Amino acid sequence: MMELHDILVGMSKSLGLFYLIALSIGVVVYAYWPGNRKRFNSAAEQVVAEGEDKPCP
Template structure:
């Protein structure tokens, strides 16, 4: 196998595509994992809990 631009480019494109698909699946699984729901809910509500009054 000769290592030229076309071979390297094809490998990089296919590896990059598979890498991004795997990363997207992993992030989606992390976001929807049932045991992490309370942590995300706490983080979402913590922004609203710290408000004492108007911004200024």
């Protein structure tokens, strides 16, 4: 039973590492994809509209 546990722990550590690397690459590709530029620019402009750059009272 311990051998099965050790095998499963080893597999989950290896596959988890590759899963996180693939997820990170996917997020970076999504963020820098040229088609998303308009969406990100409009979101950035909506955060602070012109004339609203003062702190809240």
